[in-house]
Amino acid sequence: MTDNSQVLIFDTTLRDGEQSPGATMSHNEKLEIAGLLDEMGVDIIEAGFPIASEGDFAAVSDIAKNAKNSVICGLSRANYKDIDRCWEAVKHAARPRIHTFIGTSPSHREITKLNQDEMVERIFETVTHARNLCEDVQWSAMDAIRTERDYLCRVVETAIKAGATTINIPDTVGYTLPDESAEIIRMLLEKVPGASDVIFATHCHNDLGMATANSLAAVSAGARQIECTINGLGERAGNTALEEVVMALRVRRDLMPYQTKIDTTKIMNLSRRVSQVSGFAVQFNKAIVGKNAFLHESGIHQDGVLKNVETFEIMKPADIGITETNIAMGKHSGRAALRSKLKELGYDLADNQLQDVFVRFKALADRKKEVYDEDLIALMTDSAANTGEDHLQVKKLRVICGSDGQEADLVMTVNGVEKTAHCQGDGPVDACFNAVKQIFPHGARLKLYQVQAVTDGTDAQATVSVRLEEDGRIVTGSAADTDTILASVKAYVGALNRLIVRRTKTAPDADMKTVSFKE
Numbered sequence: 001m002t003d004n005s006q007v008l009i010f011d012t013t014l015r016d017g018e019q020s021p022g023a024t025m026s027h028n029e030k031l032e033i034a035g036l037l038d039e040m041g042v043d044i045i046e047a048g049f050p051i052a053s054e055g056d057f058a059a060v061s062d063i064a065k066n067a068k069n070s071v072i073c074g075l076s077r078a079n080y081k082d083i084d085r086c087w088e089a090v091k092h093a094a095r096p097r098i099h100t101f102i103g104t105s106p107s108h109r110e111i112t113k114l115n116q117d118e119m120v121e122r123i124f125e126t127v128t129h130a131r132n133l134c135e136d137v138q139w140s141a142m143d144a145i146r147t148e149r150d151y152l153c154r155v156v157e158t159a160i161k162a163g164a165t166t167i168n169i170p171d172t173v174g175y176t177l178p179d180e181s182a183e184i185i186r187m188l189l190e191k192v193p194g195a196s197d198v199i200f201a202t203h204c205h206n207d208l209g210m211a212t213a214n215s216l217a218a219v220s221a222g223a224r225q226i227e228c229t230i231n232g233l234g235e236r237a238g239n240t241a242l243e244e245v246v247m248a249l250r251v252r253r254d255l256m257p258y259q260t261k262i263d264t265t266k267i268m269n270l271s272r273r274v275s276q277v278s279g280f281a282v283q284f285n286k287a288i289v290g291k292n293a294f295l296h297e298s299g300i301h302q303d304g305v306l307k308n309v310e311t312f313e314i315m316k317p318a319d320i321g322i323t324e325t326n327i328a329m330g331k332h333s334g335r336a337a338l339r340s341k342l343k344e345l346g347y348d349l350a351d352n353q354l355q356d357v358f359v360r361f362k363a364l365a366d367r368k369k370e371v372y373d374e375d376l377i378a379l380m381t382d383s384a385a386n387t388g389e390d391h392l393q394v395k396k397l398r399v400i401c402g403s404d405g406q407e408a409d410l411v412m413t414v415n416g417v418e419k420t421a422h423c424q425g426d427g428p429v430d431a432c433f434n435a436v437k438q439i440f441p442h443g444a445r446l447k448l449y450q451v452q453a454v455t456d457g458t459d460a461q462a463t464v465s466v467r468l469e470e471d472g473r474i475v476t477g478s479a480a481d482t483d484t485i486l487a488s489v490k491a492y493v494g495a496l497n498r499l500i501v502r503r504t505k506t507a508p509d510a511d512m513k514t515v516s517f518k519e
């Protein structure tokens with residue numbers, strides 16, 4: 001590599017990522033993800049472990065055939081059978097790579113029953129074999145971090161002599177810390193003959209939550225390939241998250257003057273797609289791609305970002321492909337955010353109007369975890385429906401539901417006079433509507449009763465619409481509330497209020513206080 005400031009991104013979502021228990025992806029899903037990784041600018045895609053199964057072999061072969069720019073790599077153990085099978089799959093790629101590995105630490109030498117000398121011999125033979133098949137060979141010292149330093153130098157030297165072009169130093173069990181991660185790469189670059197002719201890679205696991213920090217430390221010491229996965233998917237606590245290292249290198253170029261070829265605006269889409277196909281949800285507060293990573297809910301933060309986005313944001317959401325707004329409305333939000341959000345939704349409010357909506361917004365936010373755009377629209381529609389001529393007002397409602405029947409206790413004012421009713425009905429809404437009729441007898445017929453949840457979740461607001469007809473006059477009332485029954489009563493009463501207004505408009509001399517209502 002000529003440009004020493006370039007860091008290669010090696011994505012192993014389809015190999016190490018798929019090793020997360022339960023994260024198995026279908027053939028077509030793997031092809032789709034590989035296509036997206038290729039388009040995003042990933043330098044090397046580790047597409048699978050061809051000897052593992054017929055399915056893995058087919059996936060690696062097809063990914064290799066379809067690759068446009070990325071190098072396509074397959075994993076193989078340190079034996080000829082694995083390496084041959086790997087080559088059969090990757091050879092279809094314009095730029096194939098064989099990746100072969102062996103565990104070099106004491107406990108792994110026990111597993112393969114090879115002493116130090118035998119293992120050196122095995123490494124030399126297998127890397128030479130791979131190199132006879134393919135020009136691009138990566139060799140990994142599995143559990144390198146827990147391998148004796150002198151022995152690590154010896155095996156790395158052996159792999160380089162046998163023709164490996166990339167040497168990977170994995171922290172297989174997520175055990176290292178940034179200083180040590182850097183120190184090992186520095187030591188290998190200084191001590192191993194031929195080290196400057198190959199690329200050193202870092203492959204970290206996140207068992208102690210250090211994968212990103214350890215990968216970046218290795219880069220600062222001279223590693224020029226980071227192995228990572230989308231959303232940090234991978235064995236146990238996962239691998240280094242691609243989005244984290246790529247964005248860290250981009251945001252802190254002042255301290256780490258390296259670049260990658262990744263088109264960061266494609267990150268969010270890939271993250272969502274990998275989450276869908278793997279079935280692994282991304283935690284809300286996950287760096288870069290979590291649902292909350294760019295959201296501001298508290299009033300002081302919202303006011304800050306509305307005035308100057310840099311107050312609370314170190315990167316632009318658009319840089320990773322987030323197009324949604326960065327303001328989340330909730331109980332900690334203030335007027336500045338509410339005004340801005342309503343403006344975005346098409347409501348430009350005067351100060352006194354804003355104050356009124358703000359009070360009702362806070363009341364709603366106290367009952368709901370998150371207030372969505374649809375909730376605000378419902379709130380605005382509700383306030384628009386309030387004509388200021390409320391002859392009937394709901395004061396209190398208590399409903400008893402259950403297998404023994406449904407009853408409603410309703411308190412309403414009719415032109416300021418408080419009235420109460422206790423009614424039963426066929427269901428809670430029917431009981432409530434009977435109570436409204438008892439307090440305010442009328443002959444209007446119910447033409448439509450419609451309930452719609454405006455957002456997800458059991459705490460969603462319901463928007464209820466009620467349409468009434470009287471003597472050819474049609475009126476509609478609508479109301480929104482997290483309590484569907486209360487929203488129903490408010491919508492019904494809202495429709496009646498409109499009916500009363502319509503009656504007075506068609507009979508202008510009528511006095512509302514004495515107007516008679518049909519039974």
Ligand SMILES: CC(=O)SCCNC(=O)CCNC(=O)[C@H](O)C(C)(C)COP(=O)(O)OP(=O)(O)OC[C@H]1O[C@@H](n2cnc3c(N)ncnc32)[C@H](O)[C@@H]1OP(=O)(O)O
Nearest residue numbers: 016019049051052053077078079101102103111112142172
């Ligand atoms: C750190 C990592 O992520 S390493 C990659 C881990 N990923 C996987 O293992 C997924 C794919 N694996 C598989 O499908 C299977 O394990 C296979 C097909 C590779 C092997 O299956 P099996 O032949 O049934 O062997 P099994 O899985 O039980 O044991 C692994 C064998 O590989 C040997 N082995 C492990 N690593 C290596 C290596 N790098 N080089 C050579 N041999 C190795 C073990 O010593 C053991 O050998 P043994 O059967 O003689 O005791």
Ligand SMILES: CC(C)C(=O)C(=O)O
Nearest residue numbers: 101140142143170172
């Ligand atoms: C095979 C190697 C690279 C690996 O996945 C690890 O050591 O974690």
